[in-house]
Amino acid sequence: MTTELRMLRLSEWDKWYKGISRAFGGFEGEERELYRELTEIDRSLAVWDGDDVVGSAGLFSFRMTVPGGAVVPTAGVTMVHVAATHRRRGVLRALMRRQLDDIRAAGTEPLAVLTASEPTIYGRFGYGLAARQLDADIDTSRVRLHVPPESDAVRLRLVDDAASATATCEAVYEQRVTARPGMLRHGPGWERYPLLDPPGGRHGSTPLACVLAEGEDGEVRGYARYALKSEWDEHGVATGSVLLRDVEALDPAAYGALWRYLFGIDLKPVLRVRNRPVDDAWLHMIGDDVRLCRPRWRDALFARPVEVGAALAARTYSRPVDVVLEVVDEFCPWNTGRWHLAGDESGATCERTSDPADLALSVRELSAAYLGCTALRTLGHAGLVRELREGALGAASGAFVTDLAPWLPHGF
Template sequence: MSTELRVLRASEWDKWYEGISRAFGGFDTEEREIYRELTEIDRSLAAWDRDEVVGSAGLFSFRMTVPGGAAVPTAGVTMVSVAPTHRRRGVLRALMRRQLEDVREAGTEPLAVLTASEPTIYGRFGYGLAARQLDADIDTARVRLTVPPESDALRLRIVDDAASAVTACEAVYEQRVPARPGMLRHGPGWERYPLLDPPAGREGATPLACVLAEDAHGEVRGYARYALKSEWDEHGVPSGSVLLRDLEALDPAAYGALWRFLFGIDLKPVLRVRNRPVDDAWLHMIDDDVRLCRPRWRDALFARPVDVGAALAARTYSRPVDVILEVADEFCPWNAGRWHLAGDEKGATCERTSEPADLSLSVRELSAAYLGCTALRTLGCAGLVRESRAGALGAASGAFATDVAPWLPHGF
């Protein structure tokens, strides 16, 4: 059977979304309405079999922080699904290719990013693991936390309805965005997304609350959004948990005050931390028994350059770099070939060249190194980056490195 692939029409959104909901097992009404508002119709694709949607893919227009602090236009891949009746017929490949061709033709976004429910899918399309996240279950009854003494000067204020504090939280978040690669600026409507809190997904926890850290002038210096889950074991001993949704702070004092608050909530001996940077500072504010925090990391963000030259020129480099990269990119052949990258902490250029390559790698490995998630040297040790000029791998690896780990604060 043949399928027709075309841009979505506004009148088709409900049918399109129903297909996506079916593929992912259903969405809450609140989530549906937010996605209705955020969907960019002219950037959404549907694969049709007669009058049925059998595949979907959409794009969000983001600005993402890259190393150096620039907010680079980035295509956020979303709503990717294929009906189980149409698997292994090339529908997904056609959707992914059309997306990237459309982004290239528009010429404004050198990067594409996505989160993956099934990470094994996207490597064949050139996406590499560009950021990880840290999860932990902290035994706050036994783990000691030491915060800066300046934290004592801050006032903490609880807001039971997290949505009512969104303006103050967004002001803090926007100041934090340039500080870490992978963070997304919030366009109109996106301030609502981190507040999604469908009752069906709470699993017995309270609605989302917020605590604000304020200085002596009443200025908000940080916030944490969290929920509480009360539980008791068979002996009547409290075994509940604090569920941390997100936390941002403008200075160490506010950061420490917020973590101390979360550690100190009564009758909740476990602090469940999800989606934090892998180099989050609380790891260095606790005593040495990190095992009691049960830390673990998982994939968070996948990325790929749509335009290798523009993407590499958009970021800065931690030390001077002058290297010729030979990039293999079967899925986006316009990226394949040799690129001369020259730059430092102030800026960079990346142009086509016919000179001999110093390093050879696929676009997937370039993607993994782009935000600083994985060192080029590590990829070289795995045989995935090949060195043709002695010393080129170490020099380039150091230049691509970042002093903070990349991180995606929320999905899309």
């Protein structure tokens, strides 16, 4: 069989999306309509076998926060699939090759990021684990929460229809975007993504609700969006749960007030927390009761530099760094070579050099360290980063570290 890889046409969207839905099993109704609106046709690829779509890959034009607070143009890889009938024929490799070549040709995005349904797939294309997420199931009947005393002055206001508070919540979210590496600035339409709530996916829970935290002046300082699920055991004892979708706040008082509210909802002794930063503040508001929260982390965001020099110069460094990196990038060979990185908290430069290398690593390890998710020293202990000049690994590792862990607030 012969296949054709080409850019999607607007008239072909339904067939393209049908192939993706067949691969992932769903995405209809509200979710389908939102993806139709968000799809960037001129950045979407389809592989055709006759009239059938047998592979796909798309890009979203994001702006993502990097260490130091800069919000950098970033290509968000999405809608990647290969039909089960066309596996092991180089379809995925061809899609990844064309996609990265197109990003580079455009010349505006030094980074590419993705979320992975199968994390083992993307390492061979240079993507490294760049951010993790924290999940937890908190036994609120036993865990003691300690909030700042200023939380007592915060007024909470319920909004039954979470969508009606979208603009208010977005104003808070926008102020939080630069606070943590990995956060995405919302372009048009993306304010609706965190609100996706198809009835078929609720599994017995209520529609999304929202609670707003207001200061004494009436200004909204935070919000939490959540659903409730009522359950009872055979003895009539409530075993229901609060399903937290997201929570953001501009100060510790509002943050504490929101968590106290979530802990105190009647007849719901479990607070199910999904996708929070691995160093989220609530972990330090529960004393030593961590075991009762059943915390666990999982992969969230994978990233790779499309242009090593531009990517490393786009972020800042927590301490002065002056190092020559010998980078190997087999999939994007234009990145292979020696790069002189010099910078500090105020900015950085990264240019090609013929000077002797201080550290040697692959682009995958550079990707894992880029947002501060994994320390270069840790990768060195694993034998994945080689120190060629004594002391270079420790100095560079400390410079790449961030004071807040990177975090992707929602998928795409």
